Amino acid sequence: MTLFFTIFLPFQQVDAASEPVSINAKAAILVEASTGTILYGKNIDEKLPIASMAKVMTEYLVLEALDKKKIKSDQTYTPSDYVYKISQKRDLSNVPLRKDGTYSAHELFEAMSIYSANGAAIALAEIVAGSETNFVKMMNEKAQELGLKNTEFINATGLENKDLQGMHPEGTSADSENKMSARDMAKLSQRLLKDYPEVLEVASVPKKVFREGTDDKINMPNWNWMLKGLLFEYEGVDGLKTGSTSSAGSCFTATAERNGMRVISVVMNAGDAKGSSLHTARFQETKKMLDYAYNNFNVQEVFQANYAVKDQSVLPVVKGKEKEVKIHSKDALKLVVRNGEEKAYTAKFNIDDKKLTENKELTAPLKKNEKVGTMTVEYTGKGDKLSFLDGDKGMQTDIVTEKAVEKANWFVLTMRSIGGFFAGIWNGITDTVKSWF
Incomplete structure (x- = not known):
């Protein structure tokens, strides 16, 4: 037995040490945001369920519509029957909306981005595109425009369509779900942060009260528990989006900035040997990647x-x-x-x-x-x-x-041409003379 451990154990230790970081997830990626450099990757191109991380695309299209003046942040919205019914489902992440209530696009955006409110996400889809069906078309067109090759959007929320009470967007099946690869999720997040960095002003809020000062007030804790003051607080984390469904598992797209370097990490269907809950495994695995990034890399002006x-x-x-x-x-x-x-x-x-x-x-x-x-x-x-x-x-x-x-x-070109002609003759003569000797 002593001989066995002496001979074989060292080789096992070397193999474990050869991998810089070990992430317990079905897929994961770690990227430096400004250059798009991949610092770590695991199964990065398989298309997998993403749950509420789909709302990153919803955020992009809403901010794009605001930027292009197609909608206004203070414009008001009254819930459709669809939005009203979904918003009442408290077993999903939601802020209950009144059927006859009026809500600004901005407060709906906060509810979606901070609390992952699903009714609010559908409401925003209707504000931007008239219907969620039209909005899903926009989501897939934007995915193609951004070069996302392993992506399929079927709704604006990230919920499984079976949770939408038969009201899922036209052209999608009742048992389908949004899917992306880890690479595509990182690319989309990179573009969101580049094109609309103001998203972090909302995504970084650890908690807020929806409709504060009214009878409809409701606490909105951020599901990103790595933000300042929350359970898994990590220095520099200021976004971006969590997600979890039975098929997607524990998912999280994080972004952090420290020492002048911003990174983006994605974990999909994260877990660990200890059997951590759906809500904690994603943060534990994300911490490993962020530690790896900031302990081993930096951005420099090489040339x-x-x-x-x-x-x-x-x-x-x-x-x-x-x-x-x-x-x-x-x-x-x-x-x-x-x-x-x-x-x-x-x-x-x-x-x-x-x-x-x-x-x-x-x-x-x-x-x-x-x-x-x-x-x-x-x-x-x-x-x-x-x-x-x-x-x-x-x-x-x-x-x-x-x-x-x-x-x-x-004139100059002509003189050069003449000069070149006589230079050619002279060179020919000198070469001939040289050959005699």
Whole structure:
């Protein structure tokens, strides 16, 4: 027995240590938000039920409608029979709405985003699109527009259609549910935070009273228990959306910002060996990923703007007043860097062949800051190469000309042509003479 443990146990320990973080969930992803760098992934492209995380798309479309002035935050709404009936189901997450009541789009948005109120989500869908059926069409069209390849929306709430009392959107079945991949959920959340960062003003509220000061007041604790002051408080967490159904299990899309780095994490159908409840496993597994991100990575400007690669920073120019032009990177390139690997990157200039003649020259006239190619970056460290939500676009930036090059006038071009002609003759003569000796 002693011999067995001596020989085999060390190998078991090495195997366990080879995985940087172990997440107990059917699917999970961890992404740095500004670059889309994937820091960790598990089964990230399988389409799975997402429960109320579907409301992230509902939030996006509502904020887009507000931004485009299609709706107003203070416009009022009176519940339809459908919204009224769903809002009365207290076994679901809801704020009860009066059938003859009037509610502003803003307070409905708060109820949906803070308390995951399902009746409020359907109400917002009706405000934006006239009906939930039309809104679901918008959800799927937006998913396609954003490049979400493993996504299917069937309602605005994330509920299983069987919970909608036979009133589910037209064209969807009674036993269907919203589904996304972990990658798509991260991409959608990244776009929401980029396009409408104001969503965090609501998503970060730990608790609020709906209709405070009225007979209809109701407490709205945020289901995101990682917010400040709540049970699983985690420094920097300020969003985004939880979700749970019998088929989706314990789900959570989190976002946090610390030390200038914002990350997005997604866990789908989370659990642990201790049998944690539906509401706690998602936070325990999310904490593992956030700890991993902030303990091992940071965002740095690896290459500054106007960076020039040695021996690649000058290109010849034909038909110009100058015969060459300097080139450099247009923008600074920020990358997610593992601790201690600040110098583990090399840059390379890739000139667009369509910009070059057969002799590999640019043709005047050229504008200042005219794009002539891209600068790509190669990782030369010892760890695994990090990937991105959208290919390797995060590892490149444009190459541009340092200054403008005007086209030379006809006289200069003619003289160059004549000079080139006689230079060719002279070179031919000298080559012949050299061959004699």
